[in-house]
Amino acid sequence: MVDGHQIILGTWSGSRRNVTIEFYDGAQKVYELSFFGNPDDFNDTFAQGLYASVNYQLAERELEIAKELIGQRQNPDTITTYMNQVEFDRRLLGYIMTLVDCHQINACLPFWSAVQPRNGNNTAQRASNLGVVQAEYEQVEDRFNLYFGASTFLTDDLAAVWQDTGAWG
Numbered sequence: 001m002v003d004g005h006q007i008i009l010g011t012w013s014g015s016r017r018n019v020t021i022e023f024y025d026g027a028q029k030v031y032e033l034s035f036f037g038n039p040d041d042f043n044d045t046f047a048q049g050l051y052a053s054v055n056y057q058l059a060e061r062e063l064e065i066a067k068e069l070i071g072q073r074q075n076p077d078t079i080t081t082y083m084n085q086v087e088f089d090r091r092l093l094g095y096i097m098t099l100v101d102c103h104q105i106n107a108c109l110p111f112w113s114a115v116q117p118r119n120g121n122n123t124a125q126r127a128s129n130l131g132v133v134q135a136e137y138e139q140v141e142d143r144f145n146l147y148f149g150a151s152t153f154l155t156d157d158l159a160a161v162w163q164d165t166g167a168w169g
Contacts, residue, residue: 002025002031002054002055003026004023004024005021005024005047006021006022007042007047008021015038016037016038017039019037019039019042020032021035021042023050023054030054031054055082058081059080059082063091066092073101075108076108076111086131090132093112093115105144109144123138
């Protein structure tokens with residue numbers, strides 16, 4: 001989480017000034033916001049008032065990075081820094097339920113395998129921990145079970161390469 005900031009005063013333009021606020025997590029800069037106006041308005045109290053918004057943006061970025069990994073057919077499993085892990089798991093599972101590309105779903109299998117022990121010993125406990133009803137959790141479980149294994153790749157017509165045999169010509 002954001003635990004510090006630094007205010008950097010930039011160039012003047014008339015009576016207004018470019019002000020950049022850098023936010024830090026420990027010694028690492030994690031976010032930056034720029035403003036243009038009266039530099040007296042952008043003080044420590046103003047910057048501290050932005051912490052919640054910056055933490056929210058960082059949490060959303062974690063989720064977007066995971067979605068980008070899915071789009072690249074890579075494992076999206078992430079141990080979160082800025083978002084509650086259960087919330088991340090629930091939201092990413094919801095997103096995965098909307099996917100139609102079986103290769104992307106298969107790339108999520110390691111994530112699914114990690115979510116299960118992270119969220120409980122049985123379906124009811126996992127559903128409860130993720131804040132969904134058991135029937136919804138079972139739909140996610142069925143989705144992964146349906147797409148597990150080589151049969152998915154054998155029936156993937158979108159990725160099929162059709163040979164021109166000249167039979168129609």
